[in-house]
Amino acid sequence: MTSKGTLVSALQTRRQEILATWLAQLEHVSASSKGRLSAKDLGKQADEFLNILASTAQTHGTDDAGAEGWQAVREFLEDLSRQRVLAGFSSDETATFIFSLKRPLFDALGQVCSDSADDLAKELWITTELLDKLGLHTVKTFQASREEVIGRQQTELLELSTPVVKLWDGILALPMIGTLDSARTQIVMESLLQKIVETEAQIAIIDITGVPTVDTLVAQHLLKTVTAIRLMGADCIISGVRPQIAQTIVHLGVDLQGVTTKANLADALALSLKRNGISFVKH
Amino acid sequence: MDRIPILRMGEFLLVTIQVDMHDQLALQLQDDLTRAIDKNGAKGVLIDISALGMVDSFIGRMIADISGMARILDAKTVLVGMQPAVAITLVELGLSLPGVATALNVERGMGLLRQALAESGDDDNFIKR
Numbered sequence: 001m002t003s004k005g006t007l008v009s010a011l012q013t014r015r016q017e018i019l020a021t022w023l024a025q026l027e028h029v030s031a032s033s034k035g036r037l038s039a040k041d042l043g044k045q046a047d048e049f050l051n052i053l054a055s056t057a058q059t060h061g062t063d064d065a066g067a068e069g070w071q072a073v074r075e076f077l078e079d080l081s082r083q084r085v086l087a088g089f090s091s092d093e094t095a096t097f098i099f100s101l102k103r104p105l106f107d108a109l110g111q112v113c114s115d116s117a118d119d120l121a122k123e124l125w126i127t128t129e130l131l132d133k134l135g136l137h138t139v140k141t142f143q144a145s146r147e148e149v150i151g152r153q154q155t156e157l158l159e160l161s162t163p164v165v166k167l168w169d170g171i172l173a174l175p176m177i178g179t180l181d182s183a184r185t186q187i188v189m190e191s192l193l194q195k196i197v198e199t200e201a202q203i204a205i206i207d208i209t210g211v212p213t214v215d216t217l218v219a220q221h222l223l224k225t226v227t228a229i230r231l232m233g234a235d236c237i238i239s240g241v242r243p244q245i246a247q248t249i250v251h252l253g254v255d256l257q258g259v260t261t262k263a264n265l266a267d268a269l270a271l272s273l274k275r276n277g278i279s280f281v282k283h
Numbered sequence: 284m285d286r287i288p289i290l291r292m293g294e295f296l297l298v299t300i301q302v303d304m305h306d307q308l309a310l311q312l313q314d315d316l317t318r319a320i321d322k323n324g325a326k327g328v329l330i331d332i333s334a335l336g337m338v339d340s341f342i343g344r345m346i347a348d349i350s351g352m353a354r355i356l357d358a359k360t361v362l363v364g365m366q367p368a369v370a371i372t373l374v375e376l377g378l379s380l381p382g383v384a385t386a387l388n389v390e391r392g393m394g395l396l397r398q399a400l401a402e403s404g405d406d407d408n409f410i411k412r
Binding site for chain 1: 362363364365366367369370371373374375379380385386387388391392
């Protein structure tokens with residue numbers, strides 16, 4: 001008997017039995033995921049997967065789950081893991097969907113190959129290999145989907161966290177919040193410079209009140225931004241330097257000479273207004 | 284061979300770079316500009332690079348060089364209209380152009396030159412008296 005035949009016939013003749021055991025298994029291991037996926041939906045998914053698995057195994061053989069013919073099965077699993085990412089499942093909960101099929105399939109194979117231990121061993125090995133591959137593929141897609149979600153959130157965060165505000169005619173302010181890394185500084189720098197071109201502002205204030213720590217790298221990024229602003233023909237003031245950060249900057253030996261720094265945004269605004277020749281009179 | 288035009292506006296020279304610079308063009312400009320400063324006795328040079336979208340280290344250094352040469356010839360250089368991408372590139376290349384005055388547009392650049400001239404103009408008055 002060929003290896004192709006045994007698994008397929010087991011899948012076909014003992015389908016109901018396999019499905020029932022599998023569902024019981026799934027029910028047992030995924031007790032924690034209750035509420036996120038109803039038993040009915042789970043049953044439907046399991047039923048559908050068995051259908052696709054049986055038909056694919058019959059037409060394309062069970063030797064290689066990475067082969068062209070197994071595309072349909074892989075796509076089904078990709079969809080499934082994507083849905084599970086969005087529903088908030090963990091990776092092991094998702095992988096269990098495939099791995100818990102092992103036991104019912106082994107039981108069924110054991111009954112089909114009851115007469116030969118050698119055949120059974122061979123069949124078990126083929127099935128294990130197949131399910132492992134499918135399971136790994138599921139986990140891989142799960143990770144990829146999750147990383148996609150994280151990546152999207154990161155971009156959204158970047159867009160949210162770099163607003164350039166106009167304080168006065170010709171005065172822009174950039175309140176920075178959160179840790180500065182190279183990628184963020186790059187975006188901050190670009191959006192600020194672009195805004196300077198658009199509004200023809202003479203003075204840009206970078207407020208670092210919301211930056212928790214300043215290390216040499218952050219200081220270097222700040223200096224680069226200041227230099228770029230100067231090259232474009234505008235002035236730059238750094239405000240919101242907390243005492244702790246002033247100490248750190250001096251201890252690090254970062255040279256901030258030539259950069260105007262102010263303790264808070266109000267002082268920086270007052271200086272900018274003065275430079276632009278605007279003064280207020282209190283009545 | 285094409286050249287970058289140098290326009291005279293009173294005591295100042297106006298250079299507008301409208302094309303992407305290549306090395307030969309940059310060297311030619313350096314040569315032309317120093318001659319023009321000498322010939323016209325210019326007190327200020329305004330270089331408008333608002334149409335320049337791309338720089339390399341050579342062009343960056345050339346801008347710094349021109350400014351240095353002009354200073355020796357007693358003319359102040361103001362660089363105006365630098366694009367954000369160009370500014371970022373120059374900073375990343377480590378060319379922060381110290382000593383080069385910058386302004387956002389031609390109008391403000393002219394203002395800077397006039398102001399600089401007015402400040403140094405006292406000497407001339409002193410000689411006349």
